[in-house]
Amino acid sequence: EPEVTQTPSxxxxxxxxxxxxxxxxxxxxxxxxxxxxxxxxxxxxxVSFYNNEISEKSEIFDDQFSVExxxxxxxxxxxxxxxxxxxxxxxxACSRGEGTGTQYFGPGTRLTVL
Amino acid sequence: xxxxxxxxxxxxxxxxxIPIINCAYENTAFDYFPWxxxxxxxxPALLIAIRPDVSEKKEGRxxxxxxxxxxxxxxxxxxxxxxxxxxYFCAASLNRDDKxxxxxxxxxxxxx
Numbered sequence: 707e708p709e710v711t712q713t714p715s716x717x718x719x720x721x722x723x724x725x726x727x728x729x730x731x732x733x734x735x736x737x738x739x740x741x742x743x744x745x746x747x748x749x750x751x752x753v754s755f756y757n758n759e760i761s762e763k764s765e766i767f768d769d770q771f772s773v774e775x776x777x778x779x780x781x782x783x784x785x786x787x788x789x790x791x792x793x794x795x796x797x798x799a800c801s802r803g804e805g806t807g808t809q810y811f812g813p814g815t816r817l818t819v820l
Numbered sequence: 821x822x823x824x825x826x827x828x829x830x831x832x833x834x835x836x837x838i839p840i841i842n843c844a845y846e847n848t849a850f851d852y853f854p855w856x857x858x859x860x861x862x863x864p865a866l867l868i869a870i871r872p873d874v875s876e877k878k879e880g881r882x883x884x885x886x887x888x889x890x891x892x893x894x895x896x897x898x899x900x901x902x903x904x905x906x907x908y909f910c911a912a913s914l915n916r917d918d919k920x921x922x923x924x925x926x927x928x929x930x931x932x
Contacts, residue, residue, distance in 0.1 A: 710863070737917050739919065739920075741920075747924070748909070748922045748923060748924045748925055749856075749864060749909065749920075749922040750922070751919040751920065751921065754918075754919055756917075762918075762919060764919075797863050797864070799863075801916075801917055803917050804917075808854075808866050808869075808916075809866070809920060810866075811856075811863030811864045811865065812863050813861070813862055813863050814862075814863050
């Protein structure tokens with residue numbers, strides 16, 4: 707069964723540094739999402755991406771965040787200047803669209819900001 | 821309005837028992853209610869989902885009961901097994917391709 711993959715599995719960075727989290731969604735899927743989960747808390751929506759543009763973003767997704775689908779296969783989340791409170795597990799998800807409903811989640815990238 | 825409230829926070833059940841996890845929502849525009857299962861170190865995986873025009877859905881040992889008038893839904897796991905030990909999230913979305921709004925999760929432990 708096709709899977710969503712994410713790299714790296716764990717990223718440690720210093721506060722103020724830029725990080726790029728990478729995802730390879732399932733190949734024929736049309737909708738892409740980023741979620742995050744702070745340790746011990748619920749999974750929170752960050753942004754959705756469809757047809758090469760952001761379709762919705764949460765209030766968490768401020769100007770420090772950006773997303774890109776640079777080559778038709780990868781889907782990236784960039785945090786321009788990381789803060790301590792950005793430490794979390796970041797999940798990429800995708801869905802085929804057409805009302806199918808199922809979002810498939812990747813295994814996540816654990817981001818630790820020191 | 822956008823929240824999904826989930827209880828209990830944690831649950832311990834003997835093998836073979838029937839754990840029940842309850843959720844409630846406010847926004848009547850929600851049209852899709854998935855349940856996700858998450859094992860440590862893994863991403864959430866869709867377990868079962870229901871639309872509000874259905875009062876119950878079964879898939880294997882997992883059953884969702886849905887009460888539209890009360891704006892509540894619950895997950896029952898029949899004949900629970902130690903392998904079912906995981907965190908379970910109820911969720912809601914406005915439509916099937918929309919963002920998912922998760923509950924806070926229930927950490928379930930099934931005793932052997």
